[in-house]
Amino acid sequence: MHRRALLATLVPLSGCMLTPSGPSTTAYPTSGPNIFATIDWDPDREAFRVTFDRGNRVTAENTGRLFVVTPGADGVETVWVDRDGTDSVGEFPLTPGATLTHEIPEPATTRLVWVAPERQTSRAVAVWRPETSTPGADG
Structure with a gap:
């Protein structure tokens, strides 16, 4: 008797089971390649x-x-x-x-900047800053 009651309950609910959905047709957002770079004066x-x-290869597909x-x-820029x-x-x-060689007259804060293919996103992937010295106390 319990078996019939269980089957009577499960049959109508069988269409409500969770089934895995297929792959999404929307593309993943473009993310930049991993770029590890050094900047030396x-x-x-x-x-x-x-x-x-x-890092990853920098291609026209992942980089604008x-x-x-x-x-x-004065905003000196070298396009790689x-x-x-x-x-x-x-x-x-x-x-x-x-x-890459980036020529400027004297060292100053410099950035390597990646721009996404659609050119709406950018990020600095490497930064060089001049050393700052702290004056010591003479005693």
């Missing part, structure tokens, strides 16, 4: 040397633009790669080991 050349140390900018030096190819010194794809 070269006083002999009056330039920064930017080195792509490790990658550039180095020094805002304090750009999907539009305007004034870029490099080509896609960029892989670890790639280097």
